Amino acid sequence: MSLPEQRPDPTEDDAADAADTDDTAGTLADEESALASLTADYPVGKLAATVERLRREVRAAQAQADGRALIELAKGILVERLGCGPAQAARQLAELADQAGVTPLELAVDVINQSARDRLSDVAGAFLAGAKGAVGTAGDREKTAADPEQTQRSAAVRLREAESGALAAPDTQAVADSLFHHALTPLGAVAVAIWTARSDGSLTLSGSAGFSPAEAGRWHYVPPGVVTVARTSLTERAGQWIRSLSATGLPSIGQHDHPDGGRAALPAGTGGRVHGVLEVVWPSPLEPQPPQVVRQVEALAELCAHTLETYAFVHGGDTGSEPRVLPDAAELVDLADGLHDPALVLVPYVDGGHLVDFRIHHVNSRFLDPAGRPHALINGALLLEAYPMAAGESELFQRVERVYATGEPFRAQRMSLTSLVDQVTLASVADISISRHGNSVLLIWRIEDETARLASLLQHAQRLGRIGGFEENLLTGDITWNSQLFSLYGRSPASAPVPLEELALHAHPDDAVVIGRFLRTLLHHRRPASTAFRLRGPDDVTRHIRVVAEPVLDADGRPFVVRGAYQDISAHHWTEVALAATRDQLAHSEQQATERNRLTLQLQHAIMPPTQAPLRAPRLDVAVRYRPAETEQLVGGDWYDAVVLPSGLVLLCVGDVAGHGMEAATSMVVLRNALRGLAVTGAGPGQLLTWLNSVAHHLTGSITATAVCGIYDPDSRTLRWARAGHLPPVLVRAAEAVSLPLLKGLLLGAVPEVTYAEDEVQLAVDDTLLMYTDGLIERRDRTMQESMTQLLTTVRTSPCTLDQQLDRLLTYSRSDTDDDTCIVGIRVS
Numbered sequence: 001m002s003l004p005e006q007r008p009d010p011t012e013d014d015a016a017d018a019a020d021t022d023d024t025a026g027t028l029a030d031e032e033s034a035l036a037s038l039t040a041d042y043p044v045g046k047l048a049a050t051v052e053r054l055r056r057e058v059r060a061a062q063a064q065a066d067g068r069a070l071i072e073l074a075k076g077i078l079v080e081r082l083g084c085g086p087a088q089a090a091r092q093l094a095e096l097a098d099q100a101g102v103t104p105l106e107l108a109v110d111v112i113n114q115s116a117r118d119r120l121s122d123v124a125g126a127f128l129a130g131a132k133g134a135v136g137t138a139g140d141r142e143k144t145a146a147d148p149e150q151t152q153r154s155a156a157v158r159l160r161e162a163e164s165g166a167l168a169a170p171d172t173q174a175v176a177d178s179l180f181h182h183a184l185t186p187l188g189a190v191a192v193a194i195w196t197a198r199s200d201g202s203l204t205l206s207g208s209a210g211f212s213p214a215e216a217g218r219w220h221y222v223p224p225g226v227v228t229v230a231r232t233s234l235t236e237r238a239g240q241w242i243r244s245l246s247a248t249g250l251p252s253i254g255q256h257d258h259p260d261g262g263r264a265a266l267p268a269g270t271g272g273r274v275h276g277v278l279e280v281v282w283p284s285p286l287e288p289q290p291p292q293v294v295r296q297v298e299a300l301a302e303l304c305a306h307t308l309e310t311y312a313f314v315h316g317g318d319t320g321s322e323p324r325v326l327p328d329a330a331e332l333v334d335l336a337d338g339l340h341d342p343a344l345v346l347v348p349y350v351d352g353g354h355l356v357d358f359r360i361h362h363v364n365s366r367f368l369d370p371a372g373r374p375h376a377l378i379n380g381a382l383l384l385e386a387y388p389m390a391a392g393e394s395e396l397f398q399r400v401e402r403v404y405a406t407g408e409p410f411r412a413q414r415m416s417l418t419s420l421v422d423q424v425t426l427a428s429v430a431d432i433s434i435s436r437h438g439n440s441v442l443l444i445w446r447i448e449d450e451t452a453r454l455a456s457l458l459q460h461a462q463r464l465g466r467i468g469g470f471e472e473n474l475l476t477g478d479i480t481w482n483s484q485l486f487s488l489y490g491r492s493p494a495s496a497p498v499p500l501e502e503l504a505l506h507a508h509p510d511d512a513v514v515i516g517r518f519l520r521t522l523l524h525h526r527r528p529a530s531t532a533f534r535l536r537g538p539d540d541v542t543r544h545i546r547v548v549a550e551p552v553l554d555a556d557g558r559p560f561v562v563r564g565a566y567q568d569i570s571a572h573h574w575t576e577v578a579l580a581a582t583r584d585q586l587a588h589s590e591q592q593a594t595e596r597n598r599l600t601l602q603l604q605h606a607i608m609p610p611t612q613a614p615l616r617a618p619r620l621d622v623a624v625r626y627r628p629a630e631t632e633q634l635v636g637g638d639w640y641d642a643v644v645l646p647s648g649l650v651l652l653c654v655g656d657v658a659g660h661g662m663e664a665a666t667s668m669v670v671l672r673n674a675l676r677g678l679a680v681t682g683a684g685p686g687q688l689l690t691w692l693n694s695v696a697h698h699l700t701g702s703i704t705a706t707a708v709c710g711i712y713d714p715d716s717r718t719l720r721w722a723r724a725g726h727l728p729p730v731l732v733r734a735a736e737a738v739s740l741p742l743l744k745g746l747l748l749g750a751v752p753e754v755t756y757a758e759d760e761v762q763l764a765v766d767d768t769l770l771m772y773t774d775g776l777i778e779r780r781d782r783t784m785q786e787s788m789t790q791l792l793t794t795v796r797t798s799p800c801t802l803d804q805q806l807d808r809l810l811t812y813s814r815s816d817t818d819d820d821t822c823i824v825g826i827r828v829s
Helices: 016-039 043-082 086-100 103-114 119-129 150-169 172-188 213-218 230-237 291-311 329-337 398-405 450-465 483-490 502-504 509-524 570-607 662-679 685-698 784-798 801-812
Strands: 191-197 203-209 240-242 263-270 274-280 313-315 321-323 342-350 354-363 410-421 424-437 441-445 467-473 479-481 529-536 542-553 560-567 618-628 636-644 651-661 705-713 718-724 730-733 735-740 760-763 766-774 823-827
Touching: 016 263, 043 651, 119 766, 172 191, 172 291, 203 230, 203 274, 230 240, 230 263, 230 274, 240 424, 240 479, 240 570, 263 291, 274 291, 274 398, 274 542, 321 662, 329 354, 329 424, 329 441, 398 410, 398 424, 398 441, 398 705, 410 718, 410 801, 424 570, 441 823, 450 467, 467 483, 479 483, 483 560, 502 509, 502 529, 502 651, 509 560, 509 636, 542 570, 542 662, 618 636, 618 651, 618 801, 636 662, 636 705, 651 662, 651 823, 662 685, 685 718, 784 801
Parallel strands: none
Antiparallel strands: 191 203, 191 274, 240 263, 263 274, 313 321, 342 354, 342 441, 410 424, 424 441, 467 479, 467 560, 529 542, 542 560, 618 823, 636 651, 651 705, 705 718, 718 760, 730 735, 730 766, 766 823
16 A cells, blocks of 8 residues: 655544554453353352453453554654654554554554565465455454455454564563464464474474463473474474374374364474474364465464574473573684584575575684695685585585584484596595584584505404414514414413414424425525414414415615414315315215116116017017116116017017116016016906006005006907006007007006006007107107197108117107107007
């Protein structure tokens, strides 16, 4: 609004105060009348009404005081703007208020906002701009529909009243009361807490309103590391608007009274430094607030920051509190100069109300610039200008900024630092310590000493490698040992070291010769030497030691110093002994295994030769093939038989005993010979397998095996056959090849009694029948059905003679299981 120019008037008029007082008195009278009618008949009620009335009067007096302060401030602005006296300004304020239809207090706030243009005036402007919409305040919603402009002006008045009360408050508790009653209650808030952030990471409740004294006492102090709503806002340095406290699971003051209520926690800071947190409590879940309300609470938090900065207290439990003495930069400079480590004293650099950098106020005498710049060029420079890489990967600037904001010190070991020297990036490792002292920051960095680091690494290497070093002056007799060498000798560090010439006295007598050779090479021939010997300590413990030494020659070529090292190689020695014994045992075991496999292979070849002389049978060609496993350790139990029985019939069979080695080979011999003996009885193949199952189950240690058995009659050209868990034979007729039906038959040795089914095949001239073991077709990467299909395809294109056909099957077999393979083939002629 514009202010018209007025002529001075000596008449003094304080109409604004009178109007305020009249309004307050009328309100109080109405409330007292209602309360008196309810409590007149009860003495205790009268006393309570009196207390309540006095409390309202105190609040009204405080409100009037805040209002008078604002009116007086507006008068001062008018005096400066209009060039008039105080009485003229008071009269002008009253007349303008009457013309505008507002109270003098509301007009005073408008004058202050137009003149100040501060954060509160911006918030008031935002409320005025949103007067037509929903503002979100609780106390003014009923008035909004009738007079939106009056409601928004009332919000502006409340902000200035809160500011006035805070500035006049003697402590943070009074600030909390002023903010709560003037600005937060109309927003629907039921409580407010002002937290002070301490440098140790703790929080102290400096002021509160709306909480019971017991609740405020319980939350008087929050230790470091306890995550609360206020702590989260302080850590993240951002406002936390929480819809429901119970949904977050975070503890906070008043959590039992309003568990589902909303919360707002905003850092109270100015110029990049956070002094505490403003926490506001709502009784019910908090819906998203409009920007005007958010900006209002942020302005109140900034107002709290100014108060916390002004009224900084050190709380001493129940002993009360006393003002904190904040050190200035001069004291911090003296502290930095007394340190043995490089240190910088930093002060905040604020631009436009925001922290943008830190100025290097002082560097101590221990400080060395990575670029070699003198202290005069560093002093007074901005941190990011002098060291731009501090904002890079090391995040050093962000660490300094956080320490300054929260007051919590930061320490880190072996932190990587990067500096830019003549456009070249140099990396270093340092131990960092950052702490805030008053309004300044002390940055200490201890660059890792390369010499000390290498010495430390050497000590650890000697300890881990059990190495002890020594140096002996041959002219003076002075001997220097490190602590590890005393440990190797089993001697106390307080005892005298052992000279090299006395080394044989502490060694095993059998090692005297090698020690003498070592000393002659070292002292007489003046060359580096090494040897291994057994060292006997005073604790009767013998250690295997390797000593390495070299002479240091003077100008005349004579040795005057010998340097060297001892290493305990006992563990290595006994490891070699154990390895040698293990190698001997392994060689013996390998020899035994080789001999066993050789005998097994000889036994198998004696019974199952890879080739066999042709079987003489009438009108029948018989051929067999046996291919042992490629790996001798996998000698298996595959077997075959083809023999003419006394009856003139021909016994044909193949089988496979489970397992490998000597046991499988001997079991194969038992089953093959048993089947030969049983076949003489003239029984059919099913009965023969039944008897053979009993042999396998009862007489061979419960082995298991598969087999296929056939009895061929040359006169009728018929083949009766049965199977025990084995693959069925393959019939090749002309250009076709088929697998015979899969008859029912359990593998041998599985159960005591089994009955095996038989089948009969009528063969014709030039028909070929093949019996085989699974080593011919089995593959790991395909199913048995796919392997059978491949076999049938191969036998259809085989040469004419039976021997060539079997050789071709072995040659083109695609099996990859490295197992034995047996094939029995017959061709009718």
